[in-house]
Amino acid sequence: MQRYLFFIKYALRGLRRGGQRVLIAMLAVGFGVMSLITMGTIAQAMQNAMETSPELVVGGDLRIAKSEMVSNEEISNLLAPLQAEGLITSYSPVSEFYEFMMRTADSSRIRYISRLFGVDPSAYPIVGDVTIKEPANSTLADLTSELGTTVITRDIADEYGLEMGDTMRLTSHDGEMSLAMPLTITGIVNDNPSHMGRRIYYSLETTEALFSETAIYDYVVIQTDQQEAAATAISEAGWFVQRADLQVLEQSPNDELFIFMVQGAGVLGLLVGGIGIANTMQVLLTQRKQEVGILKTLGYSQRDMIFIFVLEAGLLGVVGSILGALLSMVVANGIMQIFSNSSSLLMQWNPDPLLMGGGILIGIVTTVIFAMYAIVSVSSARPTVIFRRESKQGRSWRGIFTALGFYVLLAIPFSVVTSLFLGSVEKGIGILLFALAGLVVLGVGLGILTWVILRIMPTFNFNLLRMARNNMRKRAFSMIFAMIALFVGVFTLGFAMTIIQISLGQYAERNPEIEGYNLQVLTDTDTVPEIVSALETEGVEAVNARYSTSAGKITFDAVDNYWDNGALQIRSIPWDIDILEGPELGSDIGVYVYGPDEIELEGEMSYTALDGTVYTLPILGRYASSGETVLNNVYQPVISWETYESLGSPALNHVEVYAIADNAQVQAIASTIGQAFPDVMTTNSIDLMEELNGMFLNIFYFALSMSGLALLAGVMLIANVVSLAMMERRYEIGVMKAVGYTQSNVLLTIVLEYGLVGFVASIVAILGIQAMITFITLTQSAAEGMLFIEPITAIVILIIGLALTQATALTAAWAPAKIRPLAILNERAS
């Protein structure tokens, strides 16, 4: 016992003495564990969010609908008898609408809501739960029982700063819903059966009031034990029936791949951390060779030494892993926030004790695994070799194969670790093989490039350069390892920088100098004069408005399946369109069609109004429309006011008032209008830009946070590689000084050598980054056009790679280059 207590004390002292290098090793462990837990947390949250079942997809055992929307009365007439017969257990009508606009009481700014759900809260949902975040311990039924009340998902509340008691108004572009009715927020939804965000829920009563009609239900979800019998009965009544028991669900291979990639990124992070550990431990333990010699001379066996160093690595792993686990909570939180903001999923994440504990354990095991080679190689040194400072000349193939064999052996426990984490042996081994293949390809590539450069590099009769080149030729093998480490560091850093560059480029592209219409006010026909007057009071000129009829049915003689949004645009002058063909607008009764639709001009258009009256209009001409920031393209048929009156002046939709305001004032003017008119909505170019740029800003923040970590990992790897090389070359430096080299001469040689190392590694890293970007561009259909690293970014990456290499090389070489040659040579001789 006394022995083990001493070993622990000894290990702790060793760690304390290791100073900044121990700190680096801890950071390496921390980085790996942080990557692992963070990515594990994200993967877990994504898996939870993507978890589904046939019942969840359908919304119950059955989902029934008709080709048109139905009323609650019609639903009751069908289903109440079936419920009474016991054929179905319960049902819930659903009025589900897509892409609605919302404004809050404070701001008239248009916010887009993904889906509105008008439901019977006492029965909805049939499967799964709508859980309420605020107020605690309440239900959907409690919170939406009163007319005009609503609950919203937490992402909307977070993004727009909405709280319980706030009010909001909803509408759609086609004006199906009245802007006049405010809804009061009574609760915040934490999660719903589909785990999807940007949703709003209210009762059936509120639904009917909002739409001012009763036939507004899209479908009904039903719970039943007799799916087949119930489905048959309902089908016979003329309804479409979707059955959960006939659904075949397969997890999308893309989802699975994405989760694997997230987890894989965690494992690769652990691998990078592991390489950092291996490297740092090599440096740390090489410095303690003499100590090993002393202890072995006193009778300590290799087993004792391994035990002490494993203990030391284990303690280092404990501290580093705990640090990584703590960091992961911060980083995972940040990434989840960014992720949630750019995704429609309601991501749930809580620190998982199992994942945290597992991560810490994996961190400790990984530390020991990656430190093992250094531990065994230093512990196996014979005391006589250590005291005489006998060093092997050159690198024997046997030594190389022994080292490779050792790493293969160490890969076995690490594969076990990765397999456990990834939940599959194939994936666990696969990711290691992937990393190994990458290293081999990289090593060969770097080796070839270095060989070519060393062969063709002129030395300009500069002796120190010739010496640097010769040194590199002799040390090519170890230099390649240094270059691989440098490559990893520069690549991760450079890749993050490139993402930032691309994000900034996209951001800049989306922020052009705004010209033309920059303010839109959505209102009803009666309020238009007041809005125009208010805008003029604010000093705004060039006010125009888009009028449109409410939706009817539009058909063309020569066109089948013309798009079904049947609104007609009405203009007195063509202020936002160009008439391409046909007479002047207003000169004749008839319709102008959207140019690209290529509808023949000789034909006719039929318009069926809401009251069922059918009107026929000749096609007079074509128009073109060009959108601006807030002025969307128009593509519906355009008519004059005279033509509108000839149609019997059907009901009008919302009016879109457009204005050109001073860019600096436009937000303030929009706010003033919004405050003065509680039932209008506004959009201005500045807000719209912010909205569009949100996603790119998220990527930018993500890249920024990742680049900080990459920088740390890169610097750590570079510092270790150069320090280790310097330790091996202390004697060589002593000899150089003994024959007359000054400190500056020695440092210049080091600068030249490592300049070349840094140059090759950085160039290959830049090529690697470009390859990665090209790959992403080719495989992601969302990416627009081919992306390239800007020359300035490439130069900055190269400079950073060179500067980091030189700074760490000079720092590591400073002391050996300064020391008196006798001291170094005496070390060897003693």
Added chain:
Amino acid sequence: MVKNSILIQASHLSRTLTLGNEPLHVLKDLSFEIRRGEWVSLTGPSGSGKSTLLGLLAGIDTPTSGKLAIDGVDITHMSEHQLARIRNEKIGIVFQSFNLIPTLTAQENVEIPLYIRTSAGDAQKQARLMLQQVGLGDRLKHRPHQLSGGQQQRVAIARALVTKPAVLLADEPTGNLDTETGDQVLELFAELRALFGLTIVVVTHDQQVAEYADRTLHLVDGEFVRDMGESLKYKAGA
């Protein structure tokens, strides 16, 4: 333990190193005995093989051929693990450059060899007693850098002797010390020898140091050129 019995017995001991492709015969067919309680000096010019011989005696190196027995145990073909056990139980070593662990206190340095013994007993107590024996009872908590050269060498001697070894091997023990301190260290060797009946083997090229020994073995090019018998200052087992 029988006084004057043979403690170290070497027969036809050779050690050959390979430099490049050329064999270098560092020690050539050496046969000798060292008796229990004897103080032997190993002298010779640089490169004569005296440190290599000390390494073989210490069990930190193995002979190319021949046989070496310490305290009746043949260590020639022992595994590294077995040799470690021999080093811990039967051999104490003192170096020219002290070789103390800088992070540990004087007492902890002396405790080190005791922690790997199966019967360590109270390591702290034994180490404290040993340091008192070498006159450092008031320097227990000092780190090596807080001690003078002589004091560091005393700690190293205490560390070498705390396991009560059969033989104390010393490689130029006064090489890093001034004459006065060096003499004090050698006097301490003599005191401890008298106290514990120690067998001492000292490698030196300093004639004054060699004169403390009962016998001097002089090596040139890996061969003994003379065995000088008893020295002047101290007699074996005195």
